Amino acid sequence: MRLQLLLGTCLVALGASTASAALVHRYTFDGNANDSVGTANGVVMGNTASFVGGQIVLDNPTGTGSNAFNNGATPDSGSYVDFPNFTFSKAAAAGQYGAVSVELWVTMDTNRDWSALFSAGISSGLEGNSEGGNDNFPYVQMVPRTGDGGAGNDFRVTTNGVAGPESWVDAPGDGTDLQPGVEEHLIAVFDQLGGLPGTLTVYRNGALYGTTVPIANNLDLAAMATAFPITTAADVNVWLGRSQWPDALLDASVNELRIYSHALTAADAAANNVLGPNVVVPEPAACVLAAVGLAGVAWRRRR
Template sequence: MRRQLLFGACAVALLATSTQAALVHRYSFESDASDSVGSADGVIMGNTASFSGGELILDNPDGVGSAAFNDGAVPDTGAFVDFPNHLFSQAAAADQYGAVTVELWVTMDVNRDWSALFSAGSSSALEGNSAGGNDHFPYVQIIPRTGDGGAGNDLRVTTNGVAGPEGFVDEPGDGADLTSGVQEHIVAVFNQSGGLPGTITVFRNGVQYGDVAMIAANLDLAAMATAFPVTTAGDVNVWLGRSQWPDALVDASIAEMRIYSHALTINDAIQNGNFGPNSLVPEPATCVLAALGIAVIAWRRRA
C-alpha cells in the first residue's frame, strides 16, 4: 500500500516540476511568519494575532481599519503581517519574468466589505500607510468580499496602475464572497510573461473563478519600483490582512501562503489543493531516490 501511495505521489510530482522550482516564498504559520523557502520572514504587527493548529489567526474586531496602523501607530486591537519591501515585484522579476502567483489557504471568520486578505504595492501616503491609491499608486489586492451591496458582494482579485481603471477578476451579482467558517484554497495568477498589460487568472478550490481579466494599464509588476511617474516607492507595503485603503482589517485564519515566480496552471492548483496546506508535491528527485530504495529492498528479498 505504501508503494502505491509513493508511486501515485511521484506520478503527480513528474507533472509539477516547474511549480516546485518556482516556489520562492512559503509561510506555514506553525508558530511564526517565517519563510521556509526564501529569506523574507514576515513580522506580526499588532496585538490580536495568534497561532493555533498550524494556522495564523488574525482576530480583528469590527471597527478597526487598516489606517489604524498609519504612521507607525499600534492600536490596542488589530493585527496583520508585514513582509519585506519589494517581495512581490522581485518574485515577478525572477524565473518566468513578469509572472507571479499568490496561493492561500484561508478560513474567513467574518467577512467585511473591501478588507484585503493580501496586498502588495503602495498607497498615496507611501510606506506603512493605508490612505488609498487611485490613479498613480500601484498595487495588487485579494479582497474576500467587495462592498457592491446585496448579492453583488464577491471575491475580487484586483490590480491598480497609472491613470486608468483597475483591472480585476470577480463574479458580479453572484454573491460569491469567501464563505465564513470554511477553509478555501485561493490561487491568484498575475501573468505578464507575454508582455504588458498581461492577465489575471483566479482559481478557487480547484476551479477557475470568474473570467480571465487584463491587468490594469501601465502596471509593470516586475518593475514596480520604477514604473510609475508619481512615486518610485513600488511595493513597499506587502501585507497579509491589511489594505492599501483605510478599509477594515481581515478577520480570518490562514493555514499557508505561498509566492511563486511563475504562472501556476489549473492543474497546479488542483494538485496543490489535493495535497493541501503544509504539504508539498514531492520533488521528482526524491521520488527517484525512493524508487531506487524500493528496488534495492526488492532485490535483496529475492536474493
C-alpha cells in the first residue's frame, strides 16, 4: 500500500515537474507578502489587510474604490498588495520566452462588479493610479465578477492591447462568478511563444474554463497585430486586489499566488488542483529512488 501511495504521489509530481521548474515568483502569505522563490517582494498598502492561517485577508469595506484618490495609502481607503514594477513582463521574457502563467487560490468574501483579483499593466493615470483607459494603456486582469447587470456576471480574465480592442475569456452564455465562501483554484496562461497575438487560456478548479486569441474576439485581423505584448508591457502597476480602473478593491482571502515563466498545461492545472496551495512538490528523482527502495524491500519480504 505504501508503494502504491508513493507511486501515485510521484506521478502527480512528475506531471507538475515542468511547471515547478518554471516557477519564478511564489507568495505563500505566511505573515507577509514576500517572494519565497524570487526577489519580487510585495508591499501591503493600506491598513485593512491581515494574515491568517497562511492567507492574506484583504478586508475592504463596501464601496472602497481603487482610483487615483483612493489607492490604499490613507487609513480608510482599504488594502491591496503592490508588487515591483515589471514583475509580470520579466517573467514572460524569461524561461519559455513569450509565455507567463498566473496561478492562485482565492476565497471571495464579497463579490463586487469589476473588482480585480490580479492586475498587471498601466492605466491612463500611469504608475500608482487606477484611471482606466484603453488603446495605449495595456494590461491583463483577473476579475471575479463582471458588471453586466446580472445577466452573466461571471469570472473573467481580460487583456487590453495597444491600439486594439480588448479580449477576454469567460464562461459561454450566462456563467458564474467566483463563489463567496468557497476556495477556488485559478490559472491564467498568456502564451505568445509563436508570436503575436498568441493565446489566452484559463483553468478553473483544475478544468479548462476557456481559451481565445487575445484582442481578436471581433476577428479584426488588423487589430491582432497589436496584441498585449507580454514580454515588453509597461506593467508598472502589478497588483493583487486592485484594478487598473476605478473599481472597488477586492474583498477576499488569497491562499497563494504563483507566477511562472512558462505556459502551464491542462495536465499541470489538474495536478496542481489536486496538490493544492502551500505544498512542496517532491523531486521526480527522489520519488523514483524512494519507490525503487520500497519495491526492493517488498520483493525481499516475499522471498
